[in-house]
Amino acid sequence: MGHETAVLVEGVAKRFGATRALRGVDLRVPAGGVFGVLGPNGAGKTTLVRVLTTLLLPDAGRAFVDGIDVVADAERARFRFGLAGQYAAVDEQLTGRGNLRMFARLYRLSPRAARRRADELLERFELIPAADRIVATYSGGMRRRLDLAASLVVSPSVLFLDEPTTGLDPRGRAEVWTAVRDLVATGTTVVLTTQYLEEADRLADAVAVIDSGRVVARGAPRELKAMTGSERLEITVPAVDDMAPAARVLRAATGIEPVLRPGSRTVDTGMGGAPGEVARLVRELDAAGVVIAHLNVRRPSLDDVFLRLTGRATGQAA
Structure with missing residues (x-):
């Protein structure tokens, strides 16, 4: 040593x-x-x-x-x-x-x-x-x-x-x-x-x-x-019941398992780095009848790493 x-x-x-x-x-x-x-x-x-x-x-x-x-x-x-x-x-x-x-x-x-x-x-x-x-x-x-x-x-x-x-x-x-x-x-x-x-x-x-x-x-x-991808897309829907349909669309469109945050009615997913990826995903959601109340694109954080590696937030027990 x-x-x-x-x-x-x-x-x-x-x-x-x-x-x-x-x-x-x-x-x-x-x-x-x-x-x-x-x-x-x-x-x-x-x-x-x-x-x-x-x-x-x-x-x-x-x-x-x-x-x-x-x-x-x-x-x-x-x-x-x-x-x-x-x-x-x-x-x-x-x-x-x-x-x-x-x-x-x-x-x-x-x-x-x-x-x-x-x-x-x-x-x-x-x-x-x-x-x-x-x-x-x-x-x-x-x-x-x-x-x-x-x-x-x-x-x-x-x-x-x-x-x-x-x-x-x-x-x-x-x-x-x-x-x-x-x-x-x-x-x-x-x-x-x-x-x-x-x-x-x-x-x-x-x-x-x-x-x-x-x-x-x-x-x-x-x-x-970098393990979670170059960017994250957050979709906020009008009601909690709308989260599952949004997640299904995003899962099919990206091949990535979305993260659901019921308290904020937000579905969070990773994206590829291709130009126009956000527009493509929005079109997919619209075609499936999913209403978007709010949309946000952000860089990945250590929170995203944590969720991906452990399947839980930091405050949750192992």
Whole structure:
């Protein structure tokens, strides 16, 4: 395992009773940049992160972080990575400064070094004005930034972020995104699990899609989006009952299985890249008596990739 690889996973499996959470996961995360791990609820994302961060022992397989075996040499591995879970792990009754000093002391820094490191991180994450306030008074975005700061006390080579913007408002999410970009600029490798496909699209250099404990696809976001075709056609019909006839016409005309979104009365399908394809499909729908209330042509998104690969939206359970 060379310096170009930050995380290596080979055949990792994990079972909880009758549930197979991970089914032989193989993964290589290159050093530098952001690597996104996408999957619906129950796909195995958090279980994989817990194995990689020494919180769970795998039933089979091997995993390395920064070249260190996370099972055989767990203690040494813990000094090479940071972890920010789905919910901020800071103590709400301590100040921001107090939290960071506490984490530094847990990592065996001397009192003087702990004070210095806490001050550096407070400045880095723009928390100096709130440093001596108790965390219970912080906004969601501020708590998240403090949690990120705490995960960086030992300057890790790899930072695992497990759905770091869950529950945050748009401003809080934007603050975390900025912090992630700043971390990457300083050389930290970030492994990001998320259900926000926009988040992966904006931040990740490469992504892996996990479904039912297996990696089902991997590549740059643009490469995965190319799997769904060059463009998508969205047809909104007047009533839910009109969706099935529209889907039948589009399926016959394109050879692609459409996606039905009943809540919005929308039928979504991929298209070929031939000139006049939209006009042809509209003629086919009109000839079949399908009324179009609204029509939209758009580029494919990671949502489309997700639906194609897993058959479900990110919020649905695996």
